Amino acid sequence: MGVVATLGLWAAGAADLPDNAFPRVVAATVVTAVGGTIELSGNAGGLAESDAGLTVIPLSVTLAGALVLAAGFLRPLRHRAVAGAGELAGWAVRIAALWLVALLALALAASQTFSLSLRDLGEDALGDLGDLFGISPEVGFTTHIPATLFFGLLWLAGVLVLALLVSRGAPLPGRLLRFQESVRPAAYAMVALLLAYVVLGVVIGLVVAATRGHAAETFAVILLGLPNLAWLALTIGLGATWNGRVDGPFGLPMPQVLDEVLRGREAAELNLGTLAEHDGRVWWLVAVDAVLLLAAAFVMARRSPARIRAWQHSVHMAVALALTVLMICLVGRTSAHYGLSVLGIGDLGGDLGGELFLRPEVWGAIGLALLWGLVTGLLGGLPAKRVRHRGEVPPRVEG
Template sequence: MGTTGGPGARTTGPGGGELRRWGEALTAVAAALAAMLVTAVLGLLFAGANDLPSGGFGPVVAATVLMAFGAPARIEGGAAFVAGAQGGITALPLTVGVVGALLLGWLFLRPMRLHATVGGRELAARAARVAALWAVVLLLLSWAARHSFTVVTGEPIVDELGGLLGASPTVGFAVDAGPAVGYGLLWLAVVLALALAVSRRTPLPLPLLRFHTAVRPAAHATLTLLLVYAGLAVPAGLVEAAVGGHARQSLAVIFLGLPNLAWLALGIGMGGSWHGHVGGSLGLPMPKPLADVLREDRDVRLDIGTLTAQDTRAWLLVALAVVALLVTGVGMAMHAPPEVRPLRHALHLAAALAVAMLLVGLLTRITAAYGLTLLGFGGSGSAVLRPDLVTLVPAGALWGAVAGLLGGLTAARVRRAHPRPDHQRPEQDGEGRQEAS
């Protein structure tokens, strides 16, 4: 018995249809993985990771991709009594993750846009195919994301002693398979759920249709806000690379962690805060005012007040957030069905921005530490950045409510001043009528 995908779809047998769906899943997984690998390679090349000894560049690329899913990397090593090293890092290179998420979500949804409806069982089957292939990718990456190399101390006596004893100091890193698969599949589930939530054209299973009006316009507007913030940071990063004197470092940040800084700026501009410190000889590429605030041996608060104390231009983050949020509210309301009242818009955007700020806080956290001992002498460093969710999430909800209310009032006024024929109403109207029927 054949299956029909849509107006221009071809009829295929059961075997051909299943093979085609596996092909679609493989295309989505392969394209997303390739995009993430290319982004990671470019960022690490600019960061100078190609100078790692003993062929360490490939493993560090694999580790970077796994870290983009949230998997932690551990650092360890040693050589009898000569040297020892321990540490670890949990930090998400969000440029890598965002590129992969956007491409994977788009390719996952694209085949379903040809369908008038989609069943819950079919949607689950499509997600299961992608998850099965994704789990294989995660296992392969975790196998590749491990490497160790010999440390040349620069002290002839120490190096010669280690060689004579067969115990030259080594340092290595690895991402364990268990956390890699667990975090990677969790990342995949969140990406597919968000892709379905923000898409205005992909049909929903019947049990989920009632969430269309409440979720999709607000989710789409919030995602657009986050992507616009990341996009605005690109020219700023390029200007910094051109005139700041640290071109390679700035380009490395663009390809590895630009959304980290952009979304941190959004959260701080909205009144949210983080806390942390950067101590010892460990450092992270970040703007000077941010580094100056965090360069302490104790946890300090990172918010608009502490940033302004370092650079008064930080107040521009508040102005940018106000403008961006108001535009987001108007855009959401204009793409929603006209019958949705302003108070509903306020509720929908408040919920969407509260969830977004929760995710931003979790995605921008950093925990990094290392310790190195060498013949009784040692050094260490640490970098910590954690969100204050008790300020960040309520700030998102409050701003969402205000922007949603003002956006709803503005959209209603625009519609009254410029009424449009039924056939020119937003796409949601048609889906809303389908839902009602």
């Protein structure tokens, strides 16, 4: 996770931050990637007022950490048919102990304060006031350690449980074996779906970097927030709506069409309709969703026992996709704001402020996911009846 965060921030230009702040920004990025809480602070003196806040999860860093931790957890358990709950809990506790130590070290390191120049804000009046009264605003960030440790441990537990659900070769306690026929194929299919969108996003990003320039910025997006964009596209292709706004100097590390829709003084809806008004190619998201969801449904059905009926595949796919979309809605929220006022010049929410937020309409997205899951689960499961399922022994032919 540290390597991915370091490379992504370096590509974004964070290595040039003053006061040797780069390592601390890397630590803060890793902390936010696992659900930790970073608190922004500002101090502009008695003659000024400042306000800032940031909520975002760099999901590229999150995904890298999840894949590495899951692989490390499953490696000693491979080639086992059944494992006791105590043994699994023992391995999980060992990993959790090391994880908490590392997370505590990162949380303690993720703290920094920067000094700002009022003239850099582009307002001559503020610059003159700053020189006259000696005003030098400071902004910084610190980590809320208890919340970081709690959510980091919760994130680790989710990763380990999901690893057990997805891996066909991982052992389960005897009492849970009856659930693996319905849960494991669906969980595997959803993880494969999410990774397929990430891979597709990487390919598109590399093409953009090679043909349109801005390679450093593109690699920064790939290494820090590619799943944020790829999984957003998945939900929009389903027909979901996100509400958002971009105001002030904030910019979104995503296609220009999204910034065009969201930039303005009021909140805007982000969906297929609003995006198509700016670029008709957005309708291809529907086709991509249809193809990849059918493929995921086929994979799920093929990994399921042959006795599972078509309507059961449909229900399993609907529930799994709804839970997946809910997860995307929870981790894909973005919010950032800042403001500065000096002697009444400027406004915490006005010209010297900025705001960015992106929030989903959760229940509508889940409802659409259930509908898509029912249809694609049924259609994708039908051709799986004609192929041999995983683990199935072919019938013996009498000579």
